[in-house]
Every structure is written in structure tokens, then in C-alpha cells.
Amino acid sequence: GAGVSQTPSNKVTEKGKYVELRCDPISGHTALYWYRQSLGQGPEFLIYFQGTGAADDSGLPNDRFFAVRPEGSVSTLKIQRTERGDSAVYLCASSSRGTTGSDEQFFGPGTRLTVL
Amino acid sequence: GEDVEQSLFLSVREGDSSVINCTYTDSSSTYLYWYKQEPGAGLQLLTYIFSNMDMKQDQRLTVLLNKKDKHLSLRIADTQTGDSAIYFCAESMGPGYALNFGKGTSLLVTP
Numbered sequence: 001g002a003g004v005s006q007t008p009s010n011k012v013t014e015k016g017k018y019v020e021l022r023c024d025p026i027s028g029h030t031a032l033y034w035y036r037q038s039l040g041q042g043p044e045f046l047i048y049f050q051g052t053g054a055a056d057d058s059g060l061p062n063d064r065f066f067a068v069r070p071e072g073s074v075s076t077l078k079i080q081r082t083e084r085g086d087s088a089v090y091l092c093a094s095s096s097r098g099t100t101g102s103d104e105q106f107f108g109p110g111t112r113l114t115v116l
Numbered sequence: 117g118e119d120v121e122q123s124l125f126l127s128v129r130e131g132d133s134s135v136i137n138c139t140y141t142d143s144s145s146t147y148l149y150w151y152k153q154e155p156g157a158g159l160q161l162l163t164y165i166f167s168n169m170d171m172k173q174d175q176r177l178t179v180l181l182n183k184k185d186k187h188l189s190l191r192i193a194d195t196q197t198g199d200s201a202i203y204f205c206a207e208s209m210g211p212g213y214a215l216n217f218g219k220g221t222s223l224l225v226t227p
Binding site: 003004031033035040041042043044045048050055056059091093095097103104105106107108109110 | 120156157158159160161164204206210211212213214215216217218219220
């Protein structure tokens, strides 16, 4: 596809359940980022992948959150034992990981997660 | 991360100029960005400025950076109703580093 895609676009779950959110980056982009945007806030960084490995996971709020990118393309963000406070829009971005210029991060439309 | 602060709301008349301000605290910021977010759409990069620059102009957009005061501004000339959106200021240390966003400024352009 031409841009970053995320599925599902909306996810409603019950407190305590497990959810998976998927991100398809722009083809050929080696860098992939996950952010979380709560209502009325700016996006907050969660985790950054360079290829298959998590280069920086300092933004993950606790051990209920985990993300993988096994083949260096599609990534899945996994949330265990969801809590109401996890309700937010989860954004994925990818970049070509160039070493010059701004290395623009291209954002997907997000997955809106609602935990009841 | 370090704080990035923005005013929350701005309302302007169509055809006027809009100025959105941002302050940041991280002195190691290398790149400063302006993103636009419209309802139902992803974040769109509008422009960025490298920390050793004072100004950057791109069509109707002018970015001013005062590194001493850690103040960034975005000026939109001849603002149109289609410019109504939320504008986010963000900073990072460069390629491969996470973006640190402000809370966003909601711009309303009235006819």
C-alpha cells in the first residue's frame, strides 16, 4: 500500500481481556514506531523497532504491553489484562531510517481502543 | 520525556495569519517539527527545522526558532478554513529517535 495501515480501526474490549493491534508499515521502511494518544493529549512514544529488534522500548508503561516485529515488516502491539486506562488511540509510524535529513515518520490512521 | 508546551486553542478569521507557539525544555533536541492532525486522518508532517537554523519558509508556512529561549513558532499566512485542525509541535534528537509531542493547538478558522 501507499501508506501505513493499521487494523482494526476500532477495538472495543472488556477489562481484563487480551488485545492485539496490527501495523503494516510502508514497504521498505526499516524503522517502526508505536505511540499512544489519549483524549486531548499529544501522542506518547511507546516503542521503536529497527528491523526485527526493539531498539528502544522505554515508553512501554508496564509489562502488560509487548510488541513484536518478527520479519522486520508488520508489527503487532499486544496488551494483556487490559485496563480502562488503556483506552486511547494507538498510532503506528514508519520511516526509512535514513541517516540524513529529518527521516520523516509517516503515521497510520490509528486504532481506537476502548476498554469497558 | 522533557516537556513540550503549546497553547490549547487559537481562533482566526479566514485570510488572516495564524501564529502557533511552542516551547520545549530539552536542549539536546536536534530537530523540531510541526504536525497537523485532522479528524479521522493520520498525523501529517507539515514542516521541520534543524536546531542550527533560525527560520524556514515553505509556501504559506514560516517556522521561527529561538534556540536560546527554546521557543518555536509556526506562522500560516492567508489562513483558510481547510487549515482548521490540531497542530502539534514535536522535538527529537534526530533519525531513529522518538518524537516528543506537545498536547496540540486546536486551530479554528472562521469565514
